[in-house]
Amino acid sequence: MSTNLRKLNVVRQYVNNDVIEKGGEGSKGGKVIGHTRSGKPVYESNGSKTPMHTESYTADDHKDAGKFHQQLYQKHSEKAESTPTRTDKGEKNPKWEQHIQTRDHHDQMAIKHRRASRGELDSNYMEKSQENVVDKIEGKVISPFKDFLMKGLLNTADLVKKQITAKGKNGPYQTFRWINNKTNAAHHFEGRYKHEKDIEGNSDEEKINNVVANKKGQNRAQQHRDLMSLGVYDSKVHGDLLGDYKYATHLQKNELREHDFSNFKEQRAGGTNLPTDVPTNEKGEVDYKSEDFDINDIKEEVSAKDYNKISKFQKKKIGEELGVGYKDRWDTYNLCLNAIMQTGRPKSLIAYGTGGVGKTWDMIKAMEENNLRVYDEELHLDPSEYDAVKITGNTSPSDMYNVMYTNKDKLVVFDDCDSMWGDADAENMLKGALDTSGDGTIRYANPKPLAVNEDGKKVYPPKQFKFSGTVIFISNLKRTELPQPIVNSRARTIDLSMSMDETIDKLNVIKDKMKLKDRLGNDMGVTKDHMNAVIDFLKKYKKNLDIEKVNGRTLSNLAMFAKVNERQNGGKLDTQKYEKQCAVLLDIA
Amino acid sequence: MAKDGGEQPKDVKSFVKKMSDDELQKFIASSVTEDINNGKDELLDAAIDECKERGLDVLQKQK
Numbered sequence: 001m002s003t004n005l006r007k008l009n010v011v012r013q014y015v016n017n018d019v020i021e022k023g024g025e026g027s028k029g030g031k032v033i034g035h036t037r038s039g040k041p042v043y044e045s046n047g048s049k050t051p052m053h054t055e056s057y058t059a060d061d062h063k064d065a066g067k068f069h070q071q072l073y074q075k076h077s078e079k080a081e082s083t084p085t086r087t088d089k090g091e092k093n094p095k096w097e098q099h100i101q102t103r104d105h106h107d108q109m110a111i112k113h114r115r116a117s118r119g120e121l122d123s124n125y126m127e128k129s130q131e132n133v134v135d136k137i138e139g140k141v142i143s144p145f146k147d148f149l150m151k152g153l154l155n156t157a158d159l160v161k162k163q164i165t166a167k168g169k170n171g172p173y174q175t176f177r178w179i180n181n182k183t184n185a186a187h188h189f190e191g192r193y194k195h196e197k198d199i200e201g202n203s204d205e206e207k208i209n210n211v212v213a214n215k216k217g218q219n220r221a222q223q224h225r226d227l228m229s230l231g232v233y234d235s236k237v238h239g240d241l242l243g244d245y246k247y248a249t250h251l252q253k254n255e256l257r258e259h260d261f262s263n264f265k266e267q268r269a270g271g272t273n274l275p276t277d278v279p280t281n282e283k284g285e286v287d288y289k290s291e292d293f294d295i296n297d298i299k300e301e302v303s304a305k306d307y308n309k310i311s312k313f314q315k316k317k318i319g320e321e322l323g324v325g326y327k328d329r330w331d332t333y334n335l336c337l338n339a340i341m342q343t344g345r346p347k348s349l350i351a352y353g354t355g356g357v358g359k360t361w362d363m364i365k366a367m368e369e370n371n372l373r374v375y376d377e378e379l380h381l382d383p384s385e386y387d388a389v390k391i392t393g394n395t396s397p398s399d400m401y402n403v404m405y406t407n408k409d410k411l412v413v414f415d416d417c418d419s420m421w422g423d424a425d426a427e428n429m430l431k432g433a434l435d436t437s438g439d440g441t442i443r444y445a446n447p448k449p450l451a452v453n454e455d456g457k458k459v460y461p462p463k464q465f466k467f468s469g470t471v472i473f474i475s476n477l478k479r480t481e482l483p484q485p486i487v488n489s490r491a492r493t494i495d496l497s498m499s500m501d502e503t504i505d506k507l508n509v510i511k512d513k514m515k516l517k518d519r520l521g522n523d524m525g526v527t528k529d530h531m532n533a534v535i536d537f538l539k540k541y542k543k544n545l546d547i548e549k550v551n552g553r554t555l556s557n558l559a560m561f562a563k564v565n566e567r568q569n570g571g572k573l574d575t576q577k578y579e580k581q582c583a584v585l586l587d588i589a
Numbered sequence: 590m591a592k593d594g595g596e597q598p599k600d601v602k603s604f605v606k607k608m609s610d611d612e613l614q615k616f617i618a619s620s621v622t623e624d625i626n627n628g629k630d631e632l633l634d635a636a637i638d639e640c641k642e643r644g645l646d647v648l649q650k651q652k
Contacts, residue, residue: 322618322648332619335612336632343600345631436629492630493623 033072036064044072045105059117066113069106070192076103077221114191159187159231166208168241175241177204177231186231192222194229204230212241326502333359333494337366340470341411346492348434348471353497355476356551357506360415363472372411383407392416397425398448404433405442405461406450408469415474427483433467434490440467500547504538507555511535516556530562531555533573537582544588558582601631605639613640617647 031044040057042065057065080099087093161176179186186196201207211226218226224238232238319325336349351359367374367388375381375389388411391403395417404412420426425444433442442465449458471491479487479495487493498506511531516524534555538545565578583589605613613636620633640647 319619319622322622324615324619324622328615328619329622331612332616335608335616339601339604339632343604343632345601492632495623 034065034068036061038064042068045109057116062113062117066110066117069110069113073103073106073110074219074221076100076106077219081220118190162204162231164204164208166205166241167212173237173241175232175234175237177208178233179231186229189225189228193225196229196231199226199229208232208241326496326498326506329494329496330358330362330506333496334362334366336492336494337363337472338370340472341366341370341372344470346470347436348430348473348486348491350473350475350482350487350491350493351496352473352475352477352479352482352493353495354503354547354551355416356553357496357498357503358510358552359474359496361510361552363413363415363474375407375410383410387411388413390415393419395420397423397429397444398446400426401429401442401444401447402450402461404429404467404469404471405447405465408465408467410469411472412469413472413474416476417473418475418477421475421477421481421483427485430471430483431485431490434471434486436490441465442467500542500545500550503547503550504535504542507538507550507552508535510552511555511559514552514556516559524560524563526556526559526563529573530559530566533562533575533578534558534582537579540579541583541586541588545586549586554586557585561585601635602639605632605635608636608639610643610645613643614645614647621648 032041033044034042036042036057038058038061040061076099080096080103083096083099084093085096159178160181161178163174164177165172165174167173177186188195196207199207199211201210207230208227211223211230214223220242223242227238227241232241319328333351336346339345340347340349351363353359372388373381373386375386383406389403389407390413391399392415395403395414397420400414400417400420414420429442429444432438433440443463445463447461447463449460451459453459473482473491475482478497479493511534512528514531516526518524537558538550542550561581562573562578565581566573568574569577580589608616616636617633617640620630620636637647
C-alpha cells in the first residue's frame, strides 16, 4: 500500500470514528458544565443521546468550551491516577474505569472544540469535507484534505533524527529527537504544546533533562507534551524517561490524533538505557573514540537486544565517519577470504548477518579463484587430494571434532551449522583450536568413531590433537547469538547484516550474476527483465516486507513467477497481477 | 612487526604488499567498524604497517 493510500485510510478511520450523529438541533438538554464568555451553555456531552448545541457557537465560544472540557479532563486524569486500578479482589476498579472513560471523553471534546474553533469541523463536529475523502481514496478528486495531508507528509519528510543522551530515570538514556533538517527545530504542534525555545535549557539534552527532572512540578501530561515539543515521539521513550508508559500511549492514541500524529510513526526510533560508566562527549553522545570506551563492557550491563542496538548504532556511526558502507564490508569479507586461503591468516573467520545474499556464493567463488580443491564425499579422496572441506547443516560437537581431526591441516568451512553453537563442548574445542596465541590443541573426551576397519572394529580419533588448519564460519545469526569467547578473542569477525535498502541494492548486483538452472542443469529461461521485475517489486513494497524474507532465494522464486506470468499473458508481464502474486508469496497481501 | 612484537608471517606481508592503497585503507576502515577483538589480528597489523610504510593515513575516510 502506498504511503498516500495509507494516510488516506488513516483519515478515513479518523472520520468514521469521529462522526457524531446529529441530535435534535437546537433542543436543550444534558448536563451543563459551564458557559462561554458570550453566555452560551457548554454541555457535558453531545453524543447521539444528547442534543447538539453548538450551531451558534463562534470560534471564541468553541475555545471557551474547550477550556471547560480541558479542566474536566485534568480533573478526571488526576482522579484516575489517585484511584486504585484494581479492587481488593484483583478485579478492575469500576471507579477507576469511570474516571478513565470520562477523562477520555473530555479529552476528545476539548480537541473537537479546538478544531472547530480553527474551522476544521462544522457545528456537528464533522469533517467539513468528509464526503470528498472517499472520492480521494478512489483517486478521483483532490479534496480540501489535500493540504492537510500534504502538510503532514511534508512535516515528516523534512524531519531528520539527532542523537541525544538524556538523564533518564535509570541513568544515561540514548535516543533521538526529530528536527527539521532546514531549521534544526522540532515540529511545533498547536494547542497545549510549547515551542521548543520556550522550554528551559541551553541545549537539547538540558531541555530534555529539565522536562524529566520536572523541577517546576508540571503535571505529567505536560511533561509528555514538552517531550513531544522537543521532537521525542516514541511512546516507549516517553515511558522510559518519565516512568509512565500508560499515559504516553494515551497521548499518542488520542490527543495527538488531532495533529495527525500517524505521520510521525516513522519517527518512533526507540531509545535505550546506557550503563553509567560509558564515556560520553561534550554533546552527551557515547564517545566511542574514547580510550575508556569498550563496547564489550556494555554487554555485561545491558540486555542482548540493547547491546545489539548499541553495537549496530556504533558501527553505523563509525562507519559513517569513515565512509564505510555495506559494500566496503563485503569487499573486506572477500579480501579476508582470499587472505585466509592464500596465507592462512586470519586463522579463523566468522561472517555473520543477513542470510541468502551471497556469503556462501562469495566463499565458493574465492575457493575457485584460489584453485582450492574441495573435498567431495562421492570421490573418496585422500587427504593429499584436496585442500578444503565444506560442512553444511546440523553438526554435533562430535561431528565437528571428527571433521577437524580428519582435516587438521585444511581449510574447514562450517556453513550454516548454527546448531553447534550453544554447546559448551563445541565451544571449548574451538577455543583451543583457534586460540591466536596457542598451539591449536583440541581436546574432546568422547569422540565418535571415525570408521569401521576391515576387522569390524571401530576406529576412533585421538582424544587430543593439534589443529593447524583454518576455519571459516558462515552464519545467519546475530553477533550476540554466536559464542562470545570465539567472536571476542579468537576469530576475525565480519558483520554482513544489511538494511532493507542495502539488501535490495545487493540483490540488484547479484541478479546479474545469477543463472537459474533446473536439477538437470538446464537454463530455466529467466531473463534480466524478470529479475528487474522482482527488484522493482521489492523497491516498491520495501516498507511492507519482512527483511528476513528478502534474499537470493526470494529473488529467484519471484523471477520464476515473472517468467510464468509473462508466458500466461502472451509474452508481456502483467505487472498488476504479478505484484499481487508476489504480495501473496511474501505474505504482505 | 606485529602488536605482540612477533614477526608477521611472510605470506601475510606479501599479501598486503599486493593490496592497492585504496584496498588497504578500506580494509582498515571497515575492520575498525567491527567490535573490538582481543586476539591477534596479523592481517590487520600487517595492513596497518604497510599503510605506514607507504605514508598513507591509516584511517582515511572512504570516498
